[in-house]
Amino acid sequence: MNKSIHLTIDGKPVEAKHGQTIMQAADAAGIYIPRLCSHPDLRPIGSCRVCTVIVDGRPQAACVKPAMDGMVIENDTPELLQHRRNIIDMMFVEGNHFCMFCEKSGNCELQAMAYRFGITAPQYPFQFPEKAVDASHPDIMLDHNRCIMCARCVRASQELDGKNVFQAIGRGFHRKIGVDGEKALADTDMAVGDRSADVCPVGCIIKKRIGFRTAIGRRLYDRQPIGSDIEANATP
Amino acid sequence: MSKPRVATTSLAGCFGCHMSLLDIDERILSLIERVDFDRSPIDDIKHISQRCAIGLIEGGCCNEENVRVLYEFRKNCDLLISVGDCATMGGIPALRNNIPLQECIDEAYRTGVTVYNPDDITPQDPEIPLLLNRVYPCHEVVKIDYFLPGCPPSADTLWAALTALLSGQPLELPYELLKYD
Numbered sequence: 134m135n136k137s138i139h140l141t142i143d144g145k146p147v148e149a150k151h152g153q154t155i156m157q158a159a160d161a162a163g164i165y166i167p168r169l170c171s172h173p174d175l176r177p178i179g180s181c182r183v184c185t186v187i188v189d190g191r192p193q194a195a196c197v198k199p200a201m202d203g204m205v206i207e208n209d210t211p212e213l214l215q216h217r218r219n220i221i222d223m224m225f226v227e228g229n230h231f232c233m234f235c236e237k238s239g240n241c242e243l244q245a246m247a248y249r250f251g252i253t254a255p256q257y258p259f260q261f262p263e264k265a266v267d268a269s270h271p272d273i274m275l276d277h278n279r280c281i282m283c284a285r286c287v288r289a290s291q292e293l294d295g296k297n298v299f300q301a302i303g304r305g306f307h308r309k310i311g312v313d314g315e316k317a318l319a320d321t322d323m324a325v326g327d328r329s330a331d332v333c334p335v336g337c338i339i340k341k342r343i344g345f346r347t348a349i350g351r352r353l354y355d356r357q358p359i360g361s362d363i364e365a366n367a368t369p
Numbered sequence: 370m371s372k373p374r375v376a377t378t379s380l381a382g383c384f385g386c387h388m389s390l391l392d393i394d395e396r397i398l399s400l401i402e403r404v405d406f407d408r409s410p411i412d413d414i415k416h417i418s419q420r421c422a423i424g425l426i427e428g429g430c431c432n433e434e435n436v437r438v439l440y441e442f443r444k445n446c447d448l449l450i451s452v453g454d455c456a457t458m459g460g461i462p463a464l465r466n467n468i469p470l471q472e473c474i475d476e477a478y479r480t481g482v483t484v485y486n487p488d489d490i491t492p493q494d495p496e497i498p499l500l501l502n503r504v505y506p507c508h509e510v511v512k513i514d515y516f517l518p519g520c521p522p523s524a525d526t527l528w529a530a531l532t533a534l535l536s537g538q539p540l541e542l543p544y545e546l547l548k549y550d
Contacts, residue, residue: 225458229467230458231454231460231461231464232454232520232549232550233454233460233461233520233549233550234461235550238549238550239550244549247549248544248547248548248549251541251542251547253457253515253516253517253518253542253547254451254457254458254506254508254513254516254518255458258509259458259459259463259466259506259509261459261463261466261467261503262467263467264467349550355545355548356544356545357544358544
């Protein structure tokens, strides 16, 4: 079992350890596979499908698929870029993403992904769905308009905080993040120091009174595309 | 040969994108050497007078007049560009899109807490353009050739786009110039 695993991503040889997912192996090799629901501290669930890669001709979610010896993986292809772009576009039109006044703008992973893919406007009609804002908690705001159903908060609350503040409820277009069933955030034991308040990739879970602290131009994705940190590990 | 013409308009927008266009500072001198402005709030020409190379659209469509102006631009411009988040996705005016129109009008003119309207009048003069049921991004009304998102798109973004298109280059924005805020 100690024999290491050899696979290729876009023709580049990559060495992986047993138990690693394709995404973990790629990250270590400095190859960025775009992702939204995946978070390094959380159990992967393969929900957003942005990390879809072609493994030996079949589409697989890189965040959950274990790396195996001899895999031939495609990541950076026009077809996969289009597939990922379509998902990002759908996320934009299925929510109400008003970047111009969002506290998360510049540090938002959904927005950064759209920047990385060079999206200037979604190709689908905007839905403008009716979504709620829960500002009941003294320190945390929950804006469902911006939620992309990555379920990072659900996993962080259970796996890292030992709580059960968030759950996914409903199906399809009506799926949403529930707070302890159908309660308000103030009725739960959620605290501002919880990891579940940190992991939101978009501006859905926002800590109050700290918005807009970083100047435009110095925010996370103002100058460098998302994934640049991983790509900096690449061996020549 | 006559210079290419550029027309601009602000539909359901705040004129912030036009302010950003003026924010190209002294580069505006080299811009007016290369183009003539047709219909635009900058020169106050009311209708497009002849064929234009580029039409810049700020704002989405919130009323019937916006739609008519957008049709005029589409008919008379070779390239139509959605400038800013309102033209691209509806922007701030689109916040009303999941509230029924009558509720919006009632809140603004009848039931809002700061409203003083003893005669209970809501605007209905024929001169006032009729509001649409919701705010539409421009590309949901006519074909749009290019999009420059941003609130507003920076002067550098507008300059990069205009200079590329005027020299027949493809419009490819560098990473720093594509922003949604």
